[in-house]
Amino acid sequence: MEYFFFIVRRLLWSVLVLIGLSVVIFLIARVVPGDPARIALGPLATAEQVTNLRHKMGLDRPLYVQYGRYVSGLVRGDFGQSLLTQRSVASDLRSAFPATLELVLVTIVLAMALGIPTGVLAARFKDSWVDNVSRVLSLFGVVTPSFFIALLLQLLVGYFLHVLPVNGRLSPGASFTPDITGLVLIDALLRGQPAVWLDGLRHLILPAVSLAAASLGQIARITRSSMIDVSRKDYVEAARAFGIPDIVTTFKYMLKPSFIPTLTILGLEFASLLGNAFLVEMVFGWPGMAAYGVRAILHKDFNAIMGVVMVTGAFFVLVNLLIDVLLGTFDPRIRIRGARS
Amino acid sequence: MKRILVVFLALGAVALSAVALAATTVTLNVVQIFGTIDPAKVTDYTGYMSAVNLYDGLVTVDKNGAIQPLLASSWEASSDATTYTFHLRPNATFHDGTPVTASDVVYSVKRLLAIDQGPSYLFKGVLGPDSVTAPDPHTVVFHLQKVFSPFLATVPLIFVVNSKVVQANEKAGDWGQAYVADHDVGSGPYMLENWTRGSRMQLKRFDNYVMGWGKGPIDNLRFVVTNDEATVRSLAASGELTMTSEFQANETYAALAKMDRFRVVSQPTGTAFYLKLNTRVAPTDDVHIRRAIACATDYGTILKSIYPGDPLAGPLPSVFKNDYLDTLKNPTFDLACAKDEVGKSAYAGKGAIPLTFSYVAGTSFEEEIGLLMKSNLEKVGFKVTLDPEPWNRITEIASKASTTPNVTEVFFGATYASPDSMFFTQYDSKAAGTWSSMEWLNDPAVDKMIADARATTDPAKQAEIYKQLQQKLVDLQPDVFLLVQNVRHAMDKCLTGYNYVPVQSFDYNFHNYSWTCSN
Numbered sequence: 020m021e022y023f024f025f026i027v028r029r030l031l032w033s034v035l036v037l038i039g040l041s042v043v044i045f046l047i048a049r050v051v052p053g054d055p056a057r058i059a060l061g062p063l064a065t066a067e068q069v070t071n072l073r074h075k076m077g078l079d080r081p082l083y084v085q086y087g088r089y090v091s092g093l094v095r096g097d098f099g100q101s102l103l104t105q106r107s108v109a110s111d112l113r114s115a116f117p118a119t120l121e122l123v124l125v126t127i128v129l130a131m132a133l134g135i136p137t138g139v140l141a142a143r144f145k146d147s148w149v150d151n152v153s154r155v156l157s158l159f160g161v162v163t164p165s166f167f168i169a170l171l172l173q174l175l176v177g178y179f180l181h182v183l184p185v186n187g188r189l190s191p192g193a194s195f196t197p198d199i200t201g202l203v204l205i206d207a208l209l210r211g212q213p214a215v216w217l218d219g220l221r222h223l224i225l226p227a228v229s230l231a232a233a234s235l236g237q238i239a240r241i242t243r244s245s246m247i248d249v250s251r252k253d254y255v256e257a258a259r260a261f262g263i264p265d266i267v268t269t270f271k272y273m274l275k276p277s278f279i280p281t282l283t284i285l286g287l288e289f290a291s292l293l294g295n296a297f298l299v300e301m302v303f304g305w306p307g308m309a310a311y312g313v314r315a316i317l318h319k320d321f322n323a324i325m326g327v328v329m330v331t332g333a334f335f336v337l338v339n340l341l342i343d344v345l346l347g348t349f350d351p352r353i354r355i356r357g358a359r360s
Numbered sequence: 361m362k363r364i365l366v367v368f369l370a371l372g373a374v375a376l377s378a379v380a381l382a383a384t385t386v387t388l389n390v391v392q393i394f395g396t397i398d399p400a401k402v403t404d405y406t407g408y409m410s411a412v413n414l415y416d417g418l419v420t421v422d423k424n425g426a427i428q429p430l431l432a433s434s435w436e437a438s439s440d441a442t443t444y445t446f447h448l449r450p451n452a453t454f455h456d457g458t459p460v461t462a463s464d465v466v467y468s469v470k471r472l473l474a475i476d477q478g479p480s481y482l483f484k485g486v487l488g489p490d491s492v493t494a495p496d497p498h499t500v501v502f503h504l505q506k507v508f509s510p511f512l513a514t515v516p517l518i519f520v521v522n523s524k525v526v527q528a529n530e531k532a533g534d535w536g537q538a539y540v541a542d543h544d545v546g547s548g549p550y551m552l553e554n555w556t557r558g559s560r561m562q563l564k565r566f567d568n569y570v571m572g573w574g575k576g577p578i579d580n581l582r583f584v585v586t587n588d589e590a591t592v593r594s595l596a597a598s599g600e601l602t603m604t605s606e607f608q609a610n611e612t613y614a615a616l617a618k619m620d621r622f623r624v625v626s627q628p629t630g631t632a633f634y635l636k637l638n639t640r641v642a643p644t645d646d647v648h649i650r651r652a653i654a655c656a657t658d659y660g661t662i663l664k665s666i667y668p669g670d671p672l673a674g675p676l677p678s679v680f681k682n683d684y685l686d687t688l689k690n691p692t693f694d695l696a697c698a699k700d701e702v703g704k705s706a707y708a709g710k711g712a713i714p715l716t717f718s719y720v721a722g723t724s725f726e727e728e729i730g731l732l733m734k735s736n737l738e739k740v741g742f743k744v745t746l747d748p749e750p751w752n753r754i755t756e757i758a759s760k761a762s763t764t765p766n767v768t769e770v771f772f773g774a775t776y777a778s779p780d781s782m783f784f785t786q787y788d789s790k791a792a793g794t795w796s797s798m799e800w801l802n803d804p805a806v807d808k809m810i811a812d813a814r815a816t817t818d819p820a821k822q823a824e825i826y827k828q829l830q831q832k833l834v835d836l837q838p839d840v841f842l843l844v845q846n847v848r849h850a851m852d853k854c855l856t857g858y859n860y861v862p863v864q865s866f867d868y869n870f871h872n873y874s875w876t877c878s879n
Contacts, residue, residue, distance in 0.1 A: 057755060057794075061403025063775060063785060064481045066793060071476065104557065105396040106541045114557060170590050177594030185594040187559050191387060191582050194554055304586045306559035314393060314558070 022347065029343060033336040037329070041093065044328040045086050048321035055319045059102035076100075093329070099322035103314060108326035111311060116330060117201025118188060119300070119307035123292045124202075125227040127285065130234035135274075135281065137235070138242025143269060145247060153239055160236030166298035169229035173302060176225060184222050186304040193218060226303040230296055234288045241284055245277035279350055286342030290335035384875040385580040386855060388603040388868075389595065391587035393558050398540040399519035400472045400480070408864035413563055413581065413871075415519035415546035416570070418446045418465065418500070419512070421866055423859035425630075425680060425777035427512050431460055431520060431547070431570065432500070441507050441817040444515075448498040452570035454522040454547045460570075462494030467523035469502075471535045479517040482776065486511065507815045509822060513778035516863060521545045549871035550581055560584045569871065576874035578855075596622065596850070603851040603858075616850035626848045628670050630679040630862035631773030632782075635733075635840035636798040638768075640761035643707045643715065650837040652701035653715075653767065656736045657840050658693045666732070667725045669843035674830045676782055677844045679862050682819070683779045683826040688834060691841060698740040712743035718757075718765040721748035726769045729842075733767070758795040768798050771845065777863045779826045783810050787833065799838035806832060853877075 056072040057064065073079050077088055092099055098108035141153040177185035188203055189195060195215045197206035203219035249255060250273060258268045297309035308327055315323035392406040399411045412420075418432040429435075432446035452460040469492045472480050486508045493501050504511060521536075522545040529539035539545075544552035547570065550563035563581040565573070584601070586592060589612045595601035596616050604616065616622040637644045637653065644650055663669055670678075673688035707713045717733060719726035727748065734744040747765055749757070757763040774781040785791050788810050789802040806829065813825040833839075847860050847867075857873035 054756060054759075059403075060477055060481075063794065063796065064403075064477075065484055067484070068476055068481055103393075103395045104541075105398060105401050106538065111557065170588075173588075173590040173594050178590070178597045181598045185591055185598070186584055186586060186600075188556070191560065191584070191600060192385070192562070192580070196554075301586075302588050302591060304559050304584060304588075304591060306556050311558055 026340075026344065029340055033340060036336055037332055040332045041090065041325070041329060042086070044325050045089060046082075048319075048324045049082065049085075051316065051319050051321070051324075055102055055321055058319055059105075089325070098326035098329070101315070101320055101323045103318045103320045103323065108322050111323065112308060112326055112330055114201070115306060115308040115311040117197065118305060119293055119296055119309055121202040121204065122223065122226055122230065122296060122300070122305060122307060123289060125204075125223050126230040126234065126292060126296075127289050129227050129231040130238055130288070131285070133231075134235040134238030135242050135278075137239040138281075139246060139269065139274065141239065141243040142246030142250065145243075150243075153243070157236035157239045160232035161240075163232065164298070165229050165233060165295075166302055168232050169226065169299045169302040172225045172229055183225055185225060188219060188222050188306065189215065190218050190222075226296075226299050226305055229299050229302075230292060234285075234292070237284055237288070238281055242277060242281050245280050246273055249273045249277045275349065279346060282342060282345060282349065286338050290331070290338045293331050293334055383579040384576070385582065386578045386602040386852075386870065386873070386875075387582040387584060387595070387600055389584045389586050389592055389601060389605050391585075391605050391607045393585050394555070394561055394583070396541055397544065397552070397555075398537060399478070399521065399546070400468075400475045400535075400540075401478045401537075403478055405865045408866070409583070409868045410561065410563075411519055412548070412864075412866050412869040413550040414544045414548045414552060415521070416452070416460075416548050417516045417519050418448075420516050420869070421513075421777045421861055421863045423861055423867075425513075425862045427516070427777070430516075431465075435512075437512075437817070441509060441511075442504045444502040444504070444511065446500045446502075448500065449570055450498055452547055453568055454525075455544060455551045455566055456522065456525065457568075458522055458524060460520060460547050461497040462500045463497070464520050464523045465500045465518075466492045466494050467526070468520045469518060471521065471526070472518060474535055475537065479514070479775075482514045482517065507817065509814050509816055510776065510778035510780040513776045513780070516866070517776060520547065522547075549869065553580075558585060571871060573871075574874060576876055578870045578873050578875060581870050602855055604849055606847045606849055608848075608850070613848060613850050621852055622850045623853050624848060624850050625858055626846050627858075627860040628677070628679065629773065629845050629847045629860050630677050630782075631771055631845040632672050632675070632677050633667070633669065633769070633771050633842040633845055634675075635842060636768045636770050637838055637840065638761065638764045638766050638798060638800055639836075639838055640800040640802070641764070641766065643705070643713050644766045646705045646707060647837060648701045648705035649707060649713070652698045652705070652740060653733075653737065654691055654837055654840045655694045655698035655701060656733070656740055657691070657842070658732055658736060659691060659842070660693060661732060662729055663843055666728045667843065669846050672841040672844045673834075674841055675786070675833045675839065676779055676826070676830055679844075679860075680774075680779050680782075680826075683823045685827040685830040688830065693736075695736065695740055698736075702741050712738075713741055715742045715744045715767065716747055716765040717744050717767040718747040718749055718754065719769040720751050720754065722750075729769060755795045758798050759793050761792075761800045764798050764800065767840075768795075769842075770795060770798065772796050773845075774862050775864060777861075780810070780814060783813075783826070783829060787838065801836070801838050803836065806836075 056069045060068055060072055077085055096109060101108050101111055104111055137153050141150045144150055173185050176183050184190060197203045199206045199209050204216055207216035207219055255268060255272055258272050296307060297313045300307045300310035312327035315327060390406050394406055394410050396402060396407060397410045397414060399415045402408055402411050416431045418430060419427045420430045422428050431448055431452050433449045435444060435446040437444050448462060454460060470489050473489055486504055488505060491503050495501060525545045526536035526540060530536045531538060549566055549569045551566050553564045554562040561583045565577060565579045589609050592604055592608060592612055593615055613624050617624050637650045639645055671690040673690050674685060676684055678684045702708055717730055719730050730746045734746060737744050772786060785796050787801045787806050789807050791797050792800055809825055809829045813822050816822045849858060854875050854877035855873060856876055859867060861867040
């Protein structure tokens with residue numbers, strides 16, 4: 020029961036965080052240079068047209084009135100109208116968010132699938148060539164900007180080898196619309212279209228690899244150091260003394276507790292990738308929310324800017340809440356501490 | 361009997377697959393997303409690229425800027441040029457098969473004026489909601505509120521929508537904006553097939569297009585959104601790209617030119633590149649200072665090494681052949697002339713003359729021009745402060761004379777096929793306060809000439825006024841006339857038909873293109 024109240028308390032804090040975020044981003048979006056009405060109407064619109072649109076958008080009202088109107092829309096799920104696409108921001112986000120979510124999900128799966136075994140191997144063969152190779156590759160992934168890796172892959176795989184597509188979510192001419200979940204891989208399976216599924220996967224590989232490199236490096240390094248720490252614990256020594264096979268000791272007794280710091284990092288990575296994917300999305304023509312957000316900033320499309328930030332913020336908060344719950348599942352001590360605090 | 365049927369079916373299948381194989385597809389990269397496809401709301405270059413393919417106007421524009429028939433087969437103007445009557449083709453249909461009638465045109469104009477966005481600014485004080493009538497299903501009459509001689513040049517920007525479909529989808533008096541934002545309700549040469557916002561748009565050929573189809577039509581049209589040079593090269597190398605945007609880096613054009621499949625097409629445009637000089641603030645309020653800046657501009661280096669283009673002698677590019685003053689001489693770089701003009705100015709002998717010089721931040725060629733200008737101007741007594749600003753910021757500071765820099769690098773091209781588009785928007789005092797009029801000229805004589813040209817229906821007289829106006833503007837030197845922009849595309853050697861059109865992006869109407877190779 021105490022743990023339930025802990026979760027409720029976290030939820031209430033999350034709401035406060037989102038309210039704070041909405042105030043900050045509302046003010047920032049208003050001070051970005053440029054008149055949004057002028058930008059929406061085009062450079063040659065008359066002053067009268069600009070004034071009319073400013074009035075229609077409520078931009079001639081005091082800031083607190085504008086904020087009040089924005090928040091009242093927000094609670095109804097109405098983010099307002101995009102100046103760039105001339106339709107509701109909610110509709111834009113409904114089509115752009117799943118694209119980014121799919122990219123980030125595949126990225127995280129890829130980073131975990133490669134990062135955790137790499138970390139485990141590096142810890143198991145500490146200071147050997149395996150560890151050294153893993154260290155170099157991880158550092159390369161962490162220090163190299165994802166857009167640079169994206170450009171390298173573009174040139175190598177797209178320009179010279181022509182083995183994987185370099186633009187969009189599906190091949191040109193594909194008439195498939197992911198209208199069930201918005202995720203191509205899931206919707207193609209649900210509709211029983213394996214060719215579309217394969218096409219979607221092929222389009223995902225390069226952007227996901229570009230984005231995953233940094234996360235993969237971090238996960239590998241953190242898993243390695245946690246595994247090394249855990250390997251010195253008494254219960255691990257005891258397990259070894261009892262003659263339990265090495266593979267069982269590693270995966271059953273060492274990996275689970277070692278996974279806690281990795282899981283924490285994963286939560287942060289997952290949410291931050293939603294916002295940070297924009298350069299990779301731009302390079303690969305990925306119609307996602309991060310690229311949508313960048314275009315919104317460039318066009319001072321303030322409703323769209325706030326919509327993207329609020330959705331990313333809400334996701335960030337939600338994922339961290341889930342991670343807290345998961346950490347409690349992995350380590351009961353965290354659950355008990357959380358309930359008592 | 362069964363065998364014969366099987367053979368027929370097999371032959372049919374082969375024939376169908378041959379047809380499918382023969383379909384030509386053109387893929388073109390665009391550097392901006394398609395904001396909206398609603399023709400009453402499009403304002404930018406990319407938006408018009410979709411509009412000209414999905415929608416038709418009563419008339420259109422050819423490569424010489426001449427008005428050509430489209431949905432209207434003919435038209436006439438009243439002797440006082442306040443009434444224009446258009447006769448519609450009887451066989452034009454929208455993409456859903458509904459005939460295009462005069463009532464659709466009336467509705468489209470009313471809708472454009474009511475929404476009050478996109479090209480509606482062109483018709484302020486010229487057309488009202490009841491200015492357009494339909495005396496019969498194939499005749500449309502425009503009653504102008506005043507004489508506006510460039511009117512015919514603005515008509516191509518009125519795109520006709522299917523009024524029945526739009527009206528059926530109106531919500532709370534929104535003129536169907538929500539529906540038209542996502543759906544194609546036009547009669548243009550192409551139909552919207554698929555649109556992934558922010559990524560790509562696919563159009564397919566409208567078989568029953570009123571203007572018919574010639575040899576080698578383009579069946580499928582794909583716009584891929586990317587401004588990344590590596591992506592463009594990769595798409596070209598993998599065979600996915602047929603034509604690049606006009607905004608690629610020199611290296612990309614060079615790389616594609618080396619591929620057997622591509623050729624680079626370059627044509628002069630109606631877009632000019634100016635250094636706009638603020639005539640309301642010191643020291644550029646002095647004509648001698650403005651002339652000194654013009655003399656200190658190294659045109660040769662800019663044209664050859666920084667931004668290739670054609671020389672620009674005055675405010676109007678030569679693409680407006682009938683109205684162009686061809687006696688103007690190309691300006692030359694002459695530091696002695698610059699020193700001489702500084703000496704004649706009211707600011708001579710008072711130490712280094714401060715000058716603010718602005719350009720779009722992050723644009724390398726504009727920065728290079730800024731640095732070159734600073735170097736030359738400081739040799740003749742100026743103290744130049746370079747102010748790179750984001751484009752949004754430039755549009756904001758351009759709204760007041762006091763915040764507009766002394767010098768700003770700006771591109772400007774006609775939005776409708778008339779010199780009026782170049783003169784009114786940049787130099788008329790009524791148009792002041794935008795980035796296109798950072799000169800703040802406010803000259804009654806210039807205003808009068810622009811108004812006289814607008815009120816004149818005689819093309820010869822109008823051309824004479826425009827020529828005098830060009831000379832007047834060269835004398836006043838509100839700008840340094842840097843160059844005429846060239847448009848460049850790398851395109852598949854099999855694709856022909858590209859011709860620059862001096863209105864928005866009307867040169868990307870793919871009805872005018874053809875595929876010359878057999879697939």
